[in-house]
Amino acid sequence: MGLNLKELVVREKTTLESFSSKVIAIDAYNAIYQFLASIRGPDGLQLSDSEGRITSHLSGLLYRNINFLSLGIKPVYVFDGKPPSLKTAEIERRKQIKKDATIKYEKAIAEGNLEDARKFAQQTTSMKDGMVKESKQILSYFGIPYIDAASEGEATAAHLTNTGQAYASASQDFDSILCGAKRLIRNFTNSGRRKIPNRNTYVEIEPEIIETQKTLDSLEITREQIVDIGILIGTDFNPNGFDRIGPKTALKMIKQYSRLEDIPQIQEQLQTIEYEKIRKIFLEPIVTDVDEIVFGKVDYEGMTNYLVKERSFSEDRIQSSLNRLRKALEKKSHNLDQWFS
DNA sequence: CAGCCTTA
DNA sequence: TAAGGCTGG
Secondary structure, eight states: OOOOOTTTSOEEEOOGGGGTTOEEEEEHHHHHHHHHHHSBOTTSOBOBOTTSOBOHHHHHHHHHHHHHHHTTOEEEEEEOOOOOGGGHHHHHHHHHHHHHHHHHHHHHHHTTOHHHHHHHHHHTOOOOTTHHHHHHHHHHHHTOOEEEOSSOHHHHHHHHHHHTSOSEEEOSOTHHHHTTOSEEEESOSOOEEEEOTTSSOEEEEOOEEEEHHHHHHHHTOOHHHHHHHHHHHOOTTSTTOSTTOOHHHHHHHHHHHSSGGGOGGGHHHHTTSOHHHHHHHHHSOOOOOOSOOOOOOOOHHHHHIIIIIITOOOHHHHHHHHHHHHHHHHHHHHHHHHHHO
């Protein structure tokens, strides 16, 4: 989560439209988590159905995928499998953050501070049992394929960009770069303003693309070296990174000494982490091979039944959203007919 | 987050 | 009609 390569990578602004007809491997956990965190009311409560079950992830997946398909983008979602054992500490750290946030949330609610309540509620976000299955169900109604990765979803998503089965991977996390993704798309959404918590300001969010080779060329380093830089800054497998080393210092050290083992001032701390194993997670990731990625047809009726009858979505809204999709897809097939006639 | 309604 | 605010479930 917190791998701050933002300042080092070459990021280029782009648009959703530019990915029309391209297969994009989406880090499913990353996307769903973001929906769960942000699709909330002013008090921080998530959307839920008549039985009190959370529906924020379903709402997010519905509208975003309607946009993808309407633009002719071919998303494939990659779900996480078993995390590497080295991630245990990071998983515990995140649990603790959620615990702390829960207390802060309750305090903010008691004090009637909605802005804070919402912010802390977002920090308590967690993936509950059943959400993955429900998300896959929505994707199935769309005819959108998904893959169950053996280990980290990002790793398999990155792999697909190298087999040529996907044009790019999409995630907010820079780990994809370390995993060897050819291209990474961040903010893979409609562009728009996003509010900064507790401030009356907005930032414009636009999709951006990072071409890994371009970044390596501009930094004049290798893939192995950017992994070492990641380890210096801190990855999920050594969350704290190294003392007083940020992106700039990390780059400088690697350019001067080439690799972790040869940086004199870090040797003592280097012995406290399993850096060779961490390198291996990124350089030889456990990935899942896929024969063929098959896109199906949209099951409008199934989708409507599920969302309206079982998950309390408004029939009018679903109808008009799906009509929008149907029209966009019809237009595309018309264009295709013209091409072949 | 994303759609839709209000506003000027 | 473009930006800002409100609401969805």
